Every structure is written in structure tokens, then in C-alpha cells.
Amino acid sequence: MMPVSRVLSTLILMAGAAAASHATTSGEDLADAAGRPLIGKPAPRFVLKSIDGDTIDLGRFYGRQAVYLKFWATWCVPCRQQMPHFQHAFETAGPDMAVIAVNTGFNDSVDAVQTYRTRLGITMPIVIDDGRLAAAFGLRVTPQHIVIGRDGRILYVGHLADARLDAALSAARAEPAVAVEREERSAANGRRYGVGDPVPELSPTTLDGGRFQFRDAADPRPIVLVFLSPWCESYLAKSRPAAAANCRRMREQVSELGSVNGVRWLGIASGLWATPEDLHDYQSKYGVALPLTLDESGALFRQFGVTEVPLAVMIDRQGRIVGKVAARDTRTATALRRAVDAL
Numbered sequence: 001m002m003p004v005s006r007v008l009s010t011l012i013l014m015a016g017a018a019a020a021s022h023a024t025t026s027g028e029d030l031a032d033a034a035g036r037p038l039i040g041k042p043a044p045r046f047v048l049k050s051i052d053g054d055t056i057d058l059g060r061f062y063g064r065q066a067v068y069l070k071f072w073a074t075w076c077v078p079c080r081q082q083m084p085h086f087q088h089a090f091e092t093a094g095p096d097m098a099v100i101a102v103n104t105g106f107n108d109s110v111d112a113v114q115t116y117r118t119r120l121g122i123t124m125p126i127v128i129d130d131g132r133l134a135a136a137f138g139l140r141v142t143p144q145h146i147v148i149g150r151d152g153r154i155l156y157v158g159h160l161a162d163a164r165l166d167a168a169l170s171a172a173r174a175e176p177a178v179a180v181e182r183e184e185r186s187a188a189n190g191r192r193y194g195v196g197d198p199v200p201e202l203s204p205t206t207l208d209g210g211r212f213q214f215r216d217a218a219d220p221r222p223i224v225l226v227f228l229s230p231w232c233e234s235y236l237a238k239s240r241p242a243a244a245a246n247c248r249r250m251r252e253q254v255s256e257l258g259s260v261n262g263v264r265w266l267g268i269a270s271g272l273w274a275t276p277e278d279l280h281d282y283q284s285k286y287g288v289a290l291p292l293t294l295d296e297s298g299a300l301f302r303q304f305g306v307t308e309v310p311l312a313v314m315i316d317r318q319g320r321i322v323g324k325v326a327a328r329d330t331r332t333a334t335a336l337r338r339a340v341d342a343l
Contacts, residue, residue: 027078027141027159027273034138035157043067043148044136048100048127051110056100056125062152063180066097066172069146071134073104074116075239076142078159083120085161086143089169090124096173101126102133104142106272107229107236107243107308131302139298141273150175192305198320199223204268204293204300207279212266212291215319219264222343223315226254226267226290227306230274230282249330250310251286257340258290270309271296314339 045059061067070086072079090099103113105128113126133139137146137157147156147168156168193199203211214223232247258265267290269279279294295301304313312325322343329335 026275030140030273030275031144031157031159034140034144035154038138038154038157041154043146043152043154044133046132046136048133050125050127051113052125054125056127059152061098062148063150063178065095066150066155066169066175067146067148068093068097068099068169068172069102069133069137069148070100071102071104071129071137071139071142071144071146073106073142074108074112075236075243077239079143080120082143082161083122087120087122087124090122093173097169099124103128104134104139104272105129105131105307106270107232107240131298131307134298135302140271140296147172151178152180191303193303193321194305195321195323198318199315200303202300204266204295206266206291206293207276207283208291210291212264212293214315220317221262221264222317223264223266224254224340224343225304225313225315226250226265227270227301227304227309227311227313228267229270229272229309230278232309235273243327246327246330247310249333250312250325250327250336251288253330253333253336254290254312255286255288257337260340263340263343265290267292268300269294270301271298312336312339314343316343 043058043062045057045062048056048058050056058067068089086099086101093099101122101124103126108128110128113128117126137144137154141159143159143161145156145158145161145165146154147165149155149172155172156165158165158168191200199214202214206212213219228247228250233244233251236244236247254265254267257263267288269282269292271294274294276294279292282288283292293300301307308327310327310330313321314323314325316322323339325336325339
């Protein structure tokens, strides 16, 4: 008899071949790249809390049930288009598979998620990620599908609700229950830095190939970190016009202040739905002069606790975080200027 792992691989490859005649999207490319180093690895054992207050211990499923996680956002158009498929997967999962909706927590809120759930009539458990799941599963796109086999190992990572996903779900459910060695639960997602904390000694690579030193003894000027998304102004213009306007205003205000010689600036772009080429296009389209870096893994966003763009983080000459200018503050034209002057 063919081993179960061979059967799973064959089913997914057959489905992939059937879909090969269809051009893949950039979203699928991003999801495939994120999933490549994860396939076959043990899935993390996080304990999650749903928006209804229920505790979901992922580790308790391993060995008994397959798990289907879908990363999504209320502002994401393909997420909405795929929701009927996701709801159907939940309704037909039975006892063989746990289905959990994972909101990315990026430019979203509990109220927005609850309203979305009611409007679309989705009924599966929903959690809002605090960054741990995004880090563990290399989140790069929405939606991003994660299928975990009964053996507790990651079987599939993808973007489209297509034959490949359906094959992975069927294969995962078809696995027999197995004994899985219990491990320690995954730790919290590292240190987070807030107002009053010294910044870490980081040196991200900028778009032009240089290095931006957070702690630079040769250049002790204060720093402004501008967290952004290159698609915020364009993609959210219809679905979230207020958010798009906030991003535009922050960009314009940063452009006006960027020539201040007494401050070092760094734009940090989210890696969600973004590539270096996208960031180059953003820089060219809007004439952005400050150095930019792509936070492809999301590590900088997580370390500074950033879940919404735009956001500016103010760092004084001693390397200590002294304030933040959030999206809502961009409505006041002088808010960023006052914060920069205070440095």
C-alpha cells in the first residue's frame, strides 16, 4: 500500500497539474514562496482566543483532527469572494477537521470583524491574530490558506480557493488519526517596544541596498520611523476611503517634513501584499524621498506593535521611543510637525 504521505503529495500534485493551465496570480506566488519552507514542518501549538471568548488550543487538534486556517481581512476583496467556499468547508468539515478564520489584525478592529461576520453570515470560529500566527506561517498575502494534517505537520499553503486547496483539504481529512508527541507550547512573539523603551540595535536593509542603523554612534540624530503600506492609498480607496486618505495625508506630511536636517527618517513598508518591486513603484509614483525598507517578514511591525498604517514612531537622541503619531492624528496637519519639533 502506498504510504499516506505519498498519497497526500500525489493528490496535491494531480490537482496542481489540473490547474496549471490557469495563470497564477501574484498572490499565489507570494503564498507559494511563504509555504515552501514550511511544508512538512510541525505546526505551531498556539493557544488562541476567539472573538466570542472561546479558547482554541491548536496543539490539542494535532494527532486527532486536520486543521484549516484561513488568514483574511475585512478590506480584502478576494477574501470576500472566497468566503462562500470557506463557509462551505466549515459546514462540511465534520469531526475530521477544525476550521478557524484568522483575521490578520492589520487595519482591522473587533467591531469591523463582527459586522463583517454578520453581514456575510459566516459561522466558523474567528480569532484576530496578534502577530504570532503571521510570523509562524510567513503571512504575505490575504487570503492565505494553511492546511495542517492530522499528524500535526503543515501540508499546504496557498492563496486561491481552487482544486489544489480542495485536494489538500480532502487529503488532510483522509489521514488516519496518529499519536503526536506533545511539545511545549509556542512562546509569545518576542519583545515588543513601546513609548519609554530604548529601541533595539537593528539595521534593516533599505531599498537601495544600504543599511539603516537604529543605534548609530556616528549619527546621534533623533529618528522618525514611518510605518506604511505601498497599496494603502490605491487599494483601499474604495473599500476603506478614510484609511486611504489617512495614508495619503501621512505621506504628504512626511514629504513636507522630510527635509528637516536634524532628523533621520525611515519608511517601513509592510510585507503583506507587497514586494520590493511594489515598493519601488510606490517610491517612483509619489516621489518618496525618505529611505524605505520592506518588512517582508513583518518582524519590525510586530516588534513595534504596529497593527494599523500609517503610523510614525518618534525616537529621541538617546535612542528612546518618546511618542507615536497614528492614523487618526493625520487629520490634524500640525500633529506630525509638533512631534518632530519636540525631538
